Amino acid sequence: MKLPSEQIPVYSLPDFSSPERKSQQFQVEVFDANRHFSVKYPHRHDFFEVLFLLKGSGFHVIDSNKYEIKPPCVFFMSPGQAHKLELSNDIEGYIFIFTADFYLLNRSNQNSLIEFPYFYTLHQDNPPLLLENENDIRFLETLFRQSIAEISQTGDFIPEMLRSILDLILTTCAARYPVNKNLLNKGKGQILVKRFFHLLEKNHQKNLLLNDYAGMIGITSNHLTQTVKQLTGKTSSQIIKAKQLLEIKRLLVHTNLSVSEIASQLNFDDQSYFTKFFKRETGQTPLQYRTESFY
Numbered sequence: 001m002k003l004p005s006e007q008i009p010v011y012s013l014p015d016f017s018s019p020e021r022k023s024q025q026f027q028v029e030v031f032d033a034n035r036h037f038s039v040k041y042p043h044r045h046d047f048f049e050v051l052f053l054l055k056g057s058g059f060h061v062i063d064s065n066k067y068e069i070k071p072p073c074v075f076f077m078s079p080g081q082a083h084k085l086e087l088s089n090d091i092e093g094y095i096f097i098f099t100a101d102f103y104l105l106n107r108s109n110q111n112s113l114i115e116f117p118y119f120y121t122l123h124q125d126n127p128p129l130l131l132e133n134e135n136d137i138r139f140l141e142t143l144f145r146q147s148i149a150e151i152s153q154t155g156d157f158i159p160e161m162l163r164s165i166l167d168l169i170l171t172t173c174a175a176r177y178p179v180n181k182n183l184l185n186k187g188k189g190q191i192l193v194k195r196f197f198h199l200l201e202k203n204h205q206k207n208l209l210l211n212d213y214a215g216m217i218g219i220t221s222n223h224l225t226q227t228v229k230q231l232t233g234k235t236s237s238q239i240i241k242a243k244q245l246l247e248i249k250r251l252l253v254h255t256n257l258s259v260s261e262i263a264s265q266l267n268f269d270d271q272s273y274f275t276k277f278f279k280r281e282t283g284q285t286p287l288q289y290r291t292e293s294f295y
Contacts, residue, residue, distance in 0.1 A: 025102035056091030080201035207267035
């Protein structure tokens with residue numbers, strides 16, 4: 001039987017940085033079995049992550065999706081996602097983690113991060129970029145190596161240099177990332193939906209209503225629902241409900257919080273309604289789901 005913890009750990013960027021770089025908003029380093037810190041799995045980040053793997057095998061579980069690791073490949077993660085890595089001992093690659101503030105500094109387009117196809121994806125999945133072109137592989141490896149070389153330097157222009165290299169990494173990956181052709185001409189709608197996903201990730205514990213999210217974006221709830229339905233095949237309310245259920249399941253499986261504590265943490269005022277809501281959507285009570293997940 002698994003022994004859950006009290007919470008799913010949430011790591012911030014300073015948790016992954018050496019003491020001399022605690023105040024910085026980025027970190028880039030070699031990713032292998034000898035990394036200088038350990039983390040609990042599953043866990044969340046409050047930053048963005050690009051994981052470039054060149055050797056090894058295993059699985060990467062991101063939220064409810066499990067992906068086989070087939071190097072050379074690149075995984076992307078957005079803030080708030082829960083993930084778990086199952087890696088072979090011969091894993092080799094690089095990792096670049098960064099905050100939105102670091103990347104967006106001095107950018108006129110503050111949506112540029114979520115415009116990349118692999119962050120806050122419309123179908124809420126995270127398939128890796130599988131690299132087949134040897135030139136692309138070597139180019140990305142050069143960029144990561146140069147980033148590691150630059151991060152050890154000092155000077156006023158080093159952060160800007162790292163920001164430029166990061167932009168080149170992200171842009172290169174975006175150019176090679178497979179995109180649904182049906183979505184290519186829906187740019188404004190995609191950004192609206194991604195903003196909705198971003199806000200949902202940041203505020204899911206508050207148990208907000210559809211009108212609340214529409215108000216944050218500055219549109220009507222009907223406009224939001226129509227756009228989300230057109231691009232995802234689901235209504236805004238369905239996506240909010242799915243996010244609630246995902247969070248409940250995470251806490252039931254990966255923590256030892258009681259049902260009433262989970263209801264309170266997710267801002268359900270009535271535990272009875274919380275239990276009925278979960279059973280109506282899953283066919284099981286919260287305790288039944290927890291028990292079956294442990295065996």
